[in-house]
Amino acid sequence: MTPLEVDDVRAAARVLGGVAHRTPVMTSRTLGAGVFLKCESFQRGGAFKFRGAYNFLSSLNEEERARGVCAISSGNHAQAVALSARELGIRAAILMPEDAPPAKLAAVDGYGAEIETYDRYSMPQVEAGREFAERRQMTFVTAYDDPRIAAGAGTAALELLEDAGELDLLLAPVGGGGLMAGCATVIKALHPGARVVGVEARASAVTKRSLEAGERIQIPVPRHIADGQMLTQPGEWTFEVMRELVDDVVLCSDDEILAAMAFLFDRLKLVTEPSGAIATAALLAGHVRPEEGARVGVLISGGNVGLERFVGLIQTRTPSSSRPT
Amino acid sequence: MTPLEVDDVRAAARVLGGVAHRTPVMTSRTLGAGVFLKCESFQRGGAFKFRGAYNFLSSLNEEERARGVCAISSGNHAQAVALSARELGIRAAILMPEDAPPAKLAAVDGYGAEIETYDRYSMPQVEAGREFAERRQMTFVTAYDDPRIAAGAGTAALELLEDAGELDLLLAPVGGGGLMAGCATVIKALHPGARVVGVEARASAVTKRSLEAGERIQIPVPRHIADGQMLTQPGEWTFEVMRELVDDVVLCSDDEILAAMAFLFDRLKLVTEPSGAIATAALLAGHVRPEEGARVGVLISGGNVGLERFVGLIQTRTPSSSRPT
Numbered sequence: 297m298t299p300l301e302v303d304d305v306r307a308a309a310r311v312l313g314g315v316a317h318r319t320p321v322m323t324s325r326t327l328g329a330g331v332f333l334k335c336e337s338f339q340r341g342g343a344f345k346f347r348g349a350y351n352f353l354s355s356l357n358e359e360e361r362a363r364g365v366c367a368i369s370s371g372n373h374a375q376a377v378a379l380s381a382r383e384l385g386i387r388a389a390i391l392m393p394e395d396a397p398p399a400k401l402a403a404v405d406g407y408g409a410e411i412e413t414y415d416r417y418s419m420p421q422v423e424a425g426r427e428f429a430e431r432r433q434m435t436f437v438t439a440y441d442d443p444r445i446a447a448g449a450g451t452a453a454l455e456l457l458e459d460a461g462e463l464d465l466l467l468a469p470v471g472g473g474g475l476m477a478g479c480a481t482v483i484k485a486l487h488p489g490a491r492v493v494g495v496e497a498r499a500s501a502v503t504k505r506s507l508e509a510g511e512r513i514q515i516p517v518p519r520h521i522a523d524g525q526m527l528t529q530p531g532e533w534t535f536e537v538m539r540e541l542v543d544d545v546v547l548c549s550d551d552e553i554l555a556a557m558a559f560l561f562d563r564l565k566l567v568t569e570p571s572g573a574i575a576t577a578a579l580l581a582g583h584v585r586p587e588e589g590a591r592v593g594v595l596i597s598g599g600n601v602g603l604e605r606f607v608g609l610i611q612t613r614t615p616s617s618s619r620p621t
Numbered sequence: 622m623t624p625l626e627v628d629d630v631r632a633a634a635r636v637l638g639g640v641a642h643r644t645p646v647m648t649s650r651t652l653g654a655g656v657f658l659k660c661e662s663f664q665r666g667g668a669f670k671f672r673g674a675y676n677f678l679s680s681l682n683e684e685e686r687a688r689g690v691c692a693i694s695s696g697n698h699a700q701a702v703a704l705s706a707r708e709l710g711i712r713a714a715i716l717m718p719e720d721a722p723p724a725k726l727a728a729v730d731g732y733g734a735e736i737e738t739y740d741r742y743s744m745p746q747v748e749a750g751r752e753f754a755e756r757r758q759m760t761f762v763t764a765y766d767d768p769r770i771a772a773g774a775g776t777a778a779l780e781l782l783e784d785a786g787e788l789d790l791l792l793a794p795v796g797g798g799g800l801m802a803g804c805a806t807v808i809k810a811l812h813p814g815a816r817v818v819g820v821e822a823r824a825s826a827v828t829k830r831s832l833e834a835g836e837r838i839q840i841p842v843p844r845h846i847a848d849g850q851m852l853t854q855p856g857e858w859t860f861e862v863m864r865e866l867v868d869d870v871v872l873c874s875d876d877e878i879l880a881a882m883a884f885l886f887d888r889l890k891l892v893t894e895p896s897g898a899i900a901t902a903a904l905l906a907g908h909v910r911p912e913e914g915a916r917v918g919v920l921i922s923g924g925n926v927g928l929e930r931f932v933g934l935i936q937t938r939t940p941s942s943s944r945p946t
């Protein structure tokens with residue numbers, strides 16, 4: 297396995313300097329004085345994904361760039377690749393699920409990438425992506441399973457530590473594992489005593505179960521609202537990193553995620569997509585109970601929800617979770 | 622008239638140092654590379670009002686503090702006074718309209734202030750406030766009509782200039798005029814060539830008409846969605862400042878405000894209340910057309926909308942303004 301070092305993340309930070317946004321770190325008395333929210337919803341493209349995609353594309357040689365790049369994604373990675381490609385003057389084609397949120401399809405189109413759609417419930421993402429890349433003969437940009445992607449994503453944790461100071465705990469969403477691999481590498485290198493906890497949808501739990509099994513399990517495409525975390529298997533490379541560095545993975549229900557989205561809207565004036573709110577949900581729902589006085593970093597991974605979908609999601613809340621906050 | 626100098630604003634900035642949040646300045650390619658949004662929605666209490674209220678309360682002497690403070694407000698000033706009073710250990714009582722947004726009533730209560738309600742359509746705010754202050758025998762904290770309030774509010778413009786650099790135009794909402802008086806003082810002192818344009822609801826236009834008339838006119842309580850700008854008359858002191866420093870006031874309809882709230886949600890992941898979005902609305906609706914390459918500062922004054930009200934407001938949009946953006 298190719299190891300990832302904090303110096304790789306520092307190198308990615310130099311590549312991203314002046315290109316990626318340095319996103320704000322916010323606090324909330326309701327969450328506690330020691331809770332620091334790293335708001336990647338304000339990243340370019342609306343999610344942390346731009347960091348990894350841009351770092352990956354920047355690493356390509358002339359021939360790889362000339363062929364153009366392609367990717368498969370339900371949305372945020374798609375936007376990140378499309379935007380990075382435009383920035384670097386590279387042609388891009390993206391394969392997206394036909395039921396991807398319309399706002400995400402529109403954004404990818406807006407960044408000038410070519411879009412093809414597929415049925416994500418009939419074909420595993422990895423397979424669909426492989427077929428797409430072979431057919432297009434373009435350089436394939438994985439959404440997570442590559443050290444360059446993880447190094448880019450890890451720059452969010454570097455910035456968080458710079459702004460928030462030492463942390464005792466980091467909570468981050470887990471999908472394919474790129475964000476988690478990058479952030480865990482940074483946290484464990486700089487603050488070895490800190491715990492790193494991943495959060496995924498209860499209806500998936502694929503990373504939690506894989507870590508417990510000691511090997512990557514495969515599940516059918518899960519059905520939950522966190523469309524940024526709909527993987528059927530953790531990444532191969534990211535799983536090895538997570539096995540080594542992640543202390544625990546906790547699970548949140550759709551209702552807990554919606555309650556967190558509502559909380560972040562009302563109290564912090566933050567627009568978050570479901571996967572963006574899931575780490576906060578773990579805290580609010582009590583699935584993680586930091587010790588008194590602990591310093592906790594929380595990754596808000598993205599805000600690409602789209603107004604119509606947001607309103608629709610909020611209205612599906614069960615009565616117990618829709619009381620005024 | 623007591624003049625306001627940029628040094629008064631600088632002094633307020635020192636008072637607020639480490640107490641108020643330094644709110645982020647955001648940009649959007651869709652709005653243009655030269656547009657800088659100062660996001661006071663992320664200020665403590667959810668709006669710029671904390672700056673003025675805290676600065677005002679900090680100026681009180683022992684005797685004034687001992688009597689406690691009182692205020693009248695539809696919401697954001699109420700929260701700001703309640704929060705500032707708690708920070709400074711001063712007792713606070715707030716008179717709020719009985720139809721104030723529930724989220725705002727709840728927040729004031731949460732900050733530990735005592736709340737009394739009144740019918741804002743049956744009594745002018747100024748009169749109701751005067752009666753309340755006399756009855757309570759507490760130090761009255763005006764929402765806008767005082768140089769200390771304006772100096773505090775003006776610190777938002779100071780920060781904006783520090784972060785965005787020189788501006789050619791500043792767009793800010795106008796209610797009672799405290800924010801506008803403070804910001805215009807800063808802009809005109811530091812960049813005398815810049816234009817300062819206020820934005821108010823079309824259904825009110827009280828400041829625009831007062832400036833055109835050369836004197837403060839009085840209107841019935843206007844009915845529009847921008848509850849932060851429901852005044853019946855500009856402030857006495859603020860009007861004199863605005864007469865000298867404000868170049869123009871433009872008007873936005875409820876639909877234009879809603880379109881801006883939707884735009885800020887979708888594109889910038891920002892939660893804004895109607896008055897918070899109105900300056901952006903003026904830009905999006907074309908009521909202000911900056912020259913090519915102009916550097917434009919836009920004040921997002923607050924984000925206290927509450928999830929239920931936000932969803933309700935968005936659903937009132939007319940079809941032409943609710944198309945996907």
